[in-house]
Amino acid sequence: MIEWVRRGVARSYERLLRREIGDGPTHVAIIQDGNRRYARQQGGDAPDGHRAGAETTSAVLEWCEELGIEELTLYAFSTENFDRPEEELEPLFDLVESKLYEFADADRVHDSEVCIRAIGAVDLLPDRVQEAVRYAESRTEGYDRFRLNVALAYGGRKELLGAARDVCRAVGEGNLSADAVDVDLVDARLYDRPVRDVDLIIRTGGDERTSNFLPWHANGNEAAVYFCAPYWPEFSKVDFLRAVRTYESREDSWRQAKAKRAVAMVRALGETELAEGRALVGRLREQLTSAGMREVTAELETQERETAD
Missing domain, CATH: 3.40.1180.10 (Decaprenyl diphosphate synthase-like)
Structure with missing residues (x-):
């Protein structure tokens, strides 16, 4: 009976981990x-x-x-x-x-x-x-x-x-x-x-x-x-799924850190460097989360408006 309960809990946890995993x-x-x-x-x-x-x-x-x-x-x-x-x-x-x-x-x-x-x-x-x-x-x-x-x-x-x-x-x-x-x-x-x-x-x-x-x-x-x-x-499969979840958590953290560095770089751009900033944003598009990409793009647009003013 105890073993049956243990297997049931493990299967439920597997399903939970699987839902938390993306690509x-x-x-x-x-x-x-x-x-x-x-x-x-x-x-x-x-x-x-x-x-x-x-x-x-x-x-x-x-x-x-x-x-x-x-x-x-x-x-x-x-x-x-x-x-x-x-x-x-x-x-x-x-x-x-x-x-x-x-x-x-x-x-x-x-x-x-x-x-x-x-x-x-x-x-x-x-x-x-x-x-x-x-x-x-x-x-x-x-x-x-x-x-x-x-x-x-x-x-x-x-x-x-x-x-x-x-x-x-x-x-x-x-x-x-x-x-x-x-x-x-x-x-x-x-x-x-x-x-x-x-x-x-x-x-x-x-x-x-x-x-x-x-x-x-x-x-x-x-x-x-x-x-x-x-x-x-x-x-076990639970161990494997935990490993994959750890990888995805690390990737998310890495992308967030990269987004912060990108924002800092954009803030440091001068007027003549804004075109390079646009190119930078394009290169980062596949490496950042959607939220990170929005933050970098918004900062670049702010810089462009301030330069125009």
Whole structure:
């Protein structure tokens, strides 16, 4: 009876959170932490926790589809994870391999046109895992409605270092001008195919750090970060919706702060700068809330009237 009431309350809270969420983020990245601690808590071994976590991963894909999220990146295996004991690594590689094949053949993946790809030093993984990666990528390479990036043998610093060396090599060989190095060029050297900037990072398991995860696309984009206590196998839809709500609250706050800065800039404009002010308002149109946009526009009109007088 108590469990039935608890589930009913959870469903009601889910509906409440869903009503509070608007468009939501485009790209969510998740650090799936706590599988091993969950297993110990349940009296099992690390592989048991990883298998339980894989079920949560499947559920998150469905939640992303419900909310219209277009890209999801999962931190499945870091370069530091190679230091784990062999008796833990082999079952983990087994699970990654089997899940890649399972996702690649799942009807819902093809119905939803999910493009699966791995990011990271995949060549460091066992051959059987590399083959599973190639299979999943080839089976879904024609899709682009939803992108699922699986970070395997991934390390953010290693990734940036590789891109920097690639750029330096190209400049040194005379194949690239130093003046031509820009954001798009670095993007192209990070991955074979582009990855969107990350809007929201979620980390489960209680730790409050981003662990060298997607520094270019997340930290560079000032992504919102949501830390929560549940271990990854315990991560629920309510937790996910709370994370999305946190992202939207941050975006609203950021836009309000930007509107205040824009108003201050408009107030400082002189007569010859009012045309530039109009251009500024045009550029901000998609970045501010409606209220913020009205405030900036009203201030600009006031400045124009005072200048005319």
